[in-house]
Amino acid sequence: MMNTEEQILAAARKVFINKGFDGARMQEIADEAGINKALLHYYFRTKEKLFERIFSESFQLIKPVFNLALGPEPDLHQFIRQFVNAYHALLKQMPFLPQFVLQELNRNPGRMIGLIGKQQIPMNDIKRVIDAEVKKGNISAVSPENLIVNLISLIIFPFVARPVLQEVVFGGDDAAFDNFLNGRSESIIQFFLLALSPEKS
Amino acid sequence: MMNTEEQILAAARKVFINKGFDGARMQEIADEAGINKALLHYYFRTKEKLFERIFSESFQLIKPVFNLALGPEPDLHQFIRQFVNAYHALLKQMPFLPQFVLQELNRNPGRMIGLIGKQQIPMNDIKRVIDAEVKKGNISAVSPENLIVNLISLIIFPFVARPVLQEVVFGGDDAAFDNFLNGRSESIIQFFLLALSPEKS
DNA sequence: AAATGGTTTAACTTTTTGGTTAAACTTTTT
DNA sequence: AAAAAGTTTAACCAAAAAGTTAAACCATTT
Known part of the structure; x- marks a missing residue:
């Protein structure tokens, strides 16, 4: 079973890659992960920091x-x-x-x-x-x-x-x-x- | 000399193409055009309509x-x-x-x-x-x-x-x-x- | 089982943003 | 030159969005 942090990353991956940084909404990521929006900030502090995590792994991948x-x-x-x-x-x-x-x-x-x-x-x-x-x-x-x-x-x-x-x-x-x-x-x-x-x- | 509508279109072109729809701000377009933000709505009603105009011409061009x-x-x-x-x-x-x-x-x-x-x-x-x-x-x-x-x-x-x-x-x-x-x-x-x-x- | 530390939530605050409005200003018509 | 029509602005509004907080919840330690 996925822990909360992994759930967030999976949801963020999906939303950021679909919508881009500007089009992505923290609420949508929270909904996608099935958790409260405050948890995003608890684990990753800001939208920018969460995004950097996803972008970095994406860049390394391709x-x-x-x-x-x-x-x-x-x-x-x-x-x-x-x-x-x-x-x-x-x-x-x-x-x-x-x-x-x-x-x-x-x-x-x-x-x-x-x-x-x-x-x-x-x-x-x-x-x-x-x-x-x-x-x-x-x-x-x-x-x-x-x-x-x-x-x-x-x-x-x-x-x-x-x-x-x-x-x-x-x-x-x-x-x-x-x-x-x-x-x-x-x-x-x-x-x-x-x-x-x-x-x- | 450019009239207001042309100034708006030029500014919108610049900002939309640089930032995309989600990243663009109506205020930034107004500033770029050197006019009041309300004029954007006076001439083009909504952000979406202004965007469609720019996107359409861009698509035709390339x-x-x-x-x-x-x-x-x-x-x-x-x-x-x-x-x-x-x-x-x-x-x-x-x-x-x-x-x-x-x-x-x-x-x-x-x-x-x-x-x-x-x-x-x-x-x-x-x-x-x-x-x-x-x-x-x-x-x-x-x-x-x-x-x-x-x-x-x-x-x-x-x-x-x-x-x-x-x-x-x-x-x-x-x-x-x-x-x-x-x-x-x-x-x-x-x-x-x-x-x-x-x-x- | 009480205490402790970590996790989660609902509710809230603040900032940003698209859009509106009424008044001022300008140009054109009569 | 008065009226009318069109243009522009500052101020405002409401919704959306990021970020915060205090309290509730849960698991682990003692």
Whole structure:
């Protein structure tokens, strides 16, 4: 059984992620948790503090992790395949997290400080790997920055823009969009590797 | 000189796009416009009505337009080149619109009804064109839905995710990100056409 | 079982906020 | 220039929302 603090966090998670900081109401969180509103303040003092707790865990959850497979002989193709599959699967579990985090970050970029740590993306390592692969003739030339942004864009954007995309590309068909998402991971990988493959006509 | 109504709209645009509906304050809009708060209600009755006006124009502005070049012999490569350049240039003019529209749409998808009209994306036409190009051997096989989503994702996402991307990929360097955006359009086109080019090893 | 410390609640306070109103001011009409 | 219509403001109102408090409740210790 969940204790009170856990109940509050679960309710806060739900409400904050749905409504954002500005749209969330302490009363709604209390109702969702089935407890008295005063308990929110007893356990977390202020709305801001409670929010920070939820935002922090959310950010850590979906912050893309690039610490994979950067040993001496890294396989870029394998890396891309694994990363896309893993990250896409994660987002399917929590489809609203990206929109939530991006929204709050746009509203207040300062929220990021302290949350990134040294987990920064090792751009130099990645650049080294890509340059090596280009030199070996395994891939066509791309700037590492664009490569990484492309990768992340293709994975995340459909989750952020689901309402418009579903309406405008899939005629509002909910099941059709779910179906699209199911094949999406494979499609991204294929598209990406095609774009990277060398020796074009 | 701007009349009162235009001043209000300009102020509302600024505040709503920055803060969203929930975060915006009527008093702040009035201050921004340099007028008395009562005038907001005199001209637009309610916060909701004023917001709808701003949201509607915003949505129309960034709704991707696909009515280009779908005549009898459409050139897909040319179309992609033009579309990416035009849409990217538009977003550079109004970099915060996508996040604003997507946020409000996620919060309340019902806002879209009445705003799309018959401007729906002509998926069947596009599918026809792509299938024809595939058959002619001009491009490799892709589902039209994935192609369109890829295109839109690559263009829009960097604007929506600027805070994180700038921090995590560009070490927080503002000028570096601006620079990245300047070359972005060309990079997308190149990447995209590579992914579409046929006859891979 | 009395006392103690921690938990929970109902009721309350304060601040914020969207919206209203009546009066003042300005412009246009006659 | 008087009247009428339209515009703008300060002051006000009511509802909503965050946060506080004192008392009740519960569990654990002695």
